[in-house]
Amino acid sequence: MPKVTVTPEEFKIFSKYILDISGIALDVGKEYLLETRLNPILNRLEFSSYSQLLQKAKSDFKKELENEIIDAISTNETYFFRDKSPFELLQHKIFPDLIDKRSKTNAIPKTTIRLWSAANSTGQEIYSIAMTLIEMGITPDKYNVRLYGTDISDAAIAYASYGVYNKFEVARGLDQRRLNTYFDKQPDDRYKIRDNVRMMAQFKKMNLMKPFVGVGKFDIVLCRNVMIYFTSEDRRKIYQSISKVLEPDGYLLIGSTESLVNDTDLFASQKYLNSVFYQFKE
Ligand SMILES: C[S@@+](CC[C@H](N)C(=O)[O-])C[C@H]1O[C@@H](n2cnc3c(N)ncnc32)[C@H](O)[C@@H]1O
Structure with a gap:
């Protein structure tokens, strides 16, 4: 799976978008997290940059891509009787x-x-x-x-x-x-x-x-x-x-x-x- 690297400018715009749609704050230094979570979506859509993904997500009125991005970014870690x-x-x-x-x-x-x-x-x-x-x-x-x-x-x-x-x-x-x-x-x-x-x-x-x-x-x-x-x-x-x-x-x-x-x-x-x-x- 080819790895696409996020540029500092893209990270700035993308993290603002994620903050707006989910409230999740991705600070500078979390580029790896964005890349690990979103790279599979980029590959599936055969995009070569995060700007392309953002453009597509923003123009999707059904919000399917937006939901997919939220699913990928949110950390769902949980387990039964957590912390007892x-x-x-x-x-x-x-x-x-x-x-x-x-x-x-x-x-x-x-x-x-x-x-x-x-x-x-x-x-x-x-x-x-x-x-x-x-x-x-x-x-x-x-x-x-x-x-x-x-x-x-x-x-x-x-x-x-x-x-x-x-x-x-x-x-x-x-x-x-x-x-x-x-x-x-x-x-x-x-x-x-x-x-x-x-x-x-x-x-x-x-x-x-x-x-x-x-x-x-x-x-x-x-x-x-x-x-x-x-x-x-x-x-x-x-x-x-x-x-x-x-x-x-x-x-x-x-x-x-x-x-x-x-x-x-x-x-x-x-x-x-x-x-x-x-x-x-x-
Ligand atoms: C780490 S899990 C915690 C699950 C459970 N409460 C526990 O403690 O085991 C965090 C959950 O918060 C959800 N989450 C993140 N941002 C959210 C938001 N803006 N509104 C509602 N849920 C959100 C994520 O999708 C994820 O499932």
């Missing part, structure tokens, strides 16, 4: 507290819990939460549980909706018991999430950089391992938007290596065992 402690926190603190509070206020016909995974990638995060809920007995026959997963990447959303994972993906974070309980092995050695788990989640494409229209209110928002791609000004805006869709007593969970310190002062951190979560400041 957020799922223990949900199991031992957040879900019990919420059920307790909501069963006093919205129990008719069923107590409702709404959770949003705002950069859900290929579904492992949401399905890990669905498994946690099932193990706690918080199932759709007894509770109105709504799990929403959104992501900017079409391909990631399609993957999550399909719910089929290869042997390497299920080996990351799932033990044998959960694999046997929640997945069916396919003839091609892949594993399909069972319908009782699949039906608890809904997936939709959504760009966090755009206004949050019609998303409703949530008791819990997970926004994990995505802010790293944005400028600090954009991170501030996104946290502001999240604050508008989070219930006053809701919970915000971010990645275990992330912090809100320089990006927003709307939330106060709380500790439970080894985990940190955020709620609105009093």
Whole structure:
């Protein structure tokens, strides 16, 4: 596969385009990332420069090429029960507290819990939460549980909706018991999430950089391992938007290596065992 090198001028224009369409900030020094991710598209279209690709993407009104570029640039790294402690926190603190509070206020016909995974990638995060809920007995026959997963990447959303994972993906974070309980092995050695788990989640494409229209209110928002791609000004805006869709007593969970310190002062951190979560400041 011939390798096409991006010129400094092209990198400047292309990274501005990527920032505009996705909010993902590619600083100088990330030329290799742009080349590794976009070279296969260039080769397929038999283009010899990044300027050609940009011109084609901008003139494609169906935005198919734009979506392909977003899919290629966004890093979808994720795995089941990533970092473990957020799922223990949900199991031992957040879900019990919420059920307790909501069963006093919205129990008719069923107590409702709404959770949003705002950069859900290929579904492992949401399905890990669905498994946690099932193990706690918080199932759709007894509770109105709504799990929403959104992501900017079409391909990631399609993957999550399909719910089929290869042997390497299920080996990351799932033990044998959960694999046997929640997945069916396919003839091609892949594993399909069972319908009782699949039906608890809904997936939709959504760009966090755009206004949050019609998303409703949530008791819990997970926004994990995505802010790293944005400028600090954009991170501030996104946290502001999240604050508008989070219930006053809701919970915000971010990645275990992330912090809100320089990006927003709307939330106060709380500790439970080894985990940190955020709620609105009093
Ligand atoms: C590293 S994954 C994190 C997945 C999961 N939250 C976790 O922690 O395992 C980051 C995800 O953010 C998505 N993403 C990047 N920019 C986005 C944007 N502007 N709006 C929504 N999602 C975005 C990517 O497509 C990718 O799937």
